[in-house]
Amino acid sequence: MPPEAEASTCGDTRPGPRLRRTRLKPCARDVRRILADLCADWRGQGVPDALIDRAELVLAEALNNVVEHAQRDRPDGTIELHSETRDDGLDLWLFDDGAPMPGDTVPQGDLPDTASRAARTPEGGFGWYLIRSLADDLTYARLPGGNLLRMRLREPGR
Amino acid sequence: MRLETETVGGTRLIRVCEPRIDAASAVEFKDAFRDCAADAPGRVVLDLGQVEFLDSSGLGAVVAAMKLLAPDRRLDLAAPRGKVEKVFRLTRMDTVFVIHPDVATAMDATADAP
Numbered sequence: 001m002p003p004e005a006e007a008s009t010c011g012d013t014r015p016g017p018r019l020r021r022t023r024l025k026p027c028a029r030d031v032r033r034i035l036a037d038l039c040a041d042w043r044g045q046g047v048p049d050a051l052i053d054r055a056e057l058v059l060a061e062a063l064n065n066v067v068e069h070a071q072r073d074r075p076d077g078t079i080e081l082h083s084e085t086r087d088d089g090l091d092l093w094l095f096d097d098g099a100p101m102p103g104d105t106v107p108q109g110d111l112p113d114t115a116s117r118a119a120r121t122p123e124g125g126f127g128w129y130l131i132r133s134l135a136d137d138l139t140y141a142r143l144p145g146g147n148l149l150r151m152r153l154r155e156p157g158r
Numbered sequence: 159m160r161l162e163t164e165t166v167g168g169t170r171l172i173r174v175c176e177p178r179i180d181a182a183s184a185v186e187f188k189d190a191f192r193d194c195a196a197d198a199p200g201r202v203v204l205d206l207g208q209v210e211f212l213d214s215s216g217l218g219a220v221v222a223a224m225k226l227l228a229p230d231r232r233l234d235l236a237a238p239r240g241k242v243e244k245v246f247r248l249t250r251m252d253t254v255f256v257i258h259p260d261v262a263t264a265m266d267a268t269a270d271a272p
Contacts, residue, residue: 028182028215053241060213064181114250121225123218126249130214133248 018045018085024063026071026079026098031063038083045085051155054134055090058151061127062094070098070147089136089154097146106140106149159186163194166265170198173205179216187216191223200231203264207237212245224255236264 020041024030035056042052063079071077082093101107109128114121132138137152160175172194179187195202204223206212212220224233236258238246246252258264 028180032178032180032182053244056211057213057241057245060180060211064213064215067181111250114254121221121254123221123225124214126214126217130245130248 020083020085022081022083024079024081026067026074026077026096028064028067031060031067034063034081035060038081041083042085042090047085047090048155051089051153055092055153058131058134058153059092061131062092062149062151065127066094066096066098066147070096070101072099074098089152092151092153094149094151095143095146100142100147101140104142106138159183159190161190161194165199168199169201169203169265170195171203171205171261171265173207174209177209178211179209179219180211180213181215184215184219187219188222188226191219192226195223195227195231198227198231201234202227202231203234203236203258203261205236205261205264206242207239207261209242210239212242214245214249217245217249217251221251221254234258234264234267236261 020038022034022037024034038059039052039056042055043049047055059081063081066079071079077096077098080095082091082095084091084093107128109130109132111129112122112125131151134153135151136154137150139150141148162173162175164171164173172191174187176183191204204220220233220235227233234256235246237260238257243252243257246255246257256267258267
């Protein structure tokens with residue numbers, strides 16, 4: 001049984017890439033806790049607020065997707081998150097040992113129809129749309145025993 | 159999920175006193191909103207001024223709140239801050255909801271405003 005959370009950081013005292021590895025349980029409360037930790041780390045590293053805001057939302061959507069789909073009904077499943085702080089932005093890697101994406105591919109993430117009011121307004125389906133809108137690069141691979149999702153966020157102007 | 163309510167004339171103000179409406183709290187929000195809106199008049203204003211983070215689950219919960227009131231009552235939003243406002247804009251939900259910049263403007267607006 002892995003520990004509840006594991007984090008390691010290296011290279012904090014000098015410029016250049018900084019890598020943080022975290023393991024979390026597939027539950028929404030753990031996702032919230034990890035996001036708070038990561039955002040505090042990024043702030044401490046001087047990552048611009050606008051980039052932190054984008055990364056927080058992208059990660060929330062990707063992690064919650066794993067919790068609600070890939071690791072649904074798998075309380076013992078694990079999610080591993082690597083965050084690399086680079087000079088030009090953030091690289092985020094998510095590995096989970098859950099079920100594959102439908103069709104072994106990342107959903108297209110089209111915007112649900114919001115043209116109609118009230119009764120027909122969709123309550124879901126915005127997650128992948130937000131990830132695709134906010135991440136500069138998205139790669140998915142189905143590996144033996146799990147899913148690997150890489151998301152890159154570049155700082156504008158760099 | 160702590161919500162505060164206040165009723166002025168035909169409008170009920172429901173203030174979200176939490177920093178996040180996310181996947182961990184979306185269901186709690188829907189339940190708390192249902193209780194606060196049960197005997198609400200024709201118009202409800204949801205004050206998002208204290209909310210710092212909203213994900214797609216939180217957005218879905220706000221849409222569910224609107225549907226709970228429809229078709230006879232309506233839900234307007236007030237005071238969404240930077241990150242939260244951006245989620246409404248990116249998903250074009252700003253075309254579905256009437257979003258007021260602050261609570262005072264929202265309370266002054268009449269029910270038949272666009």
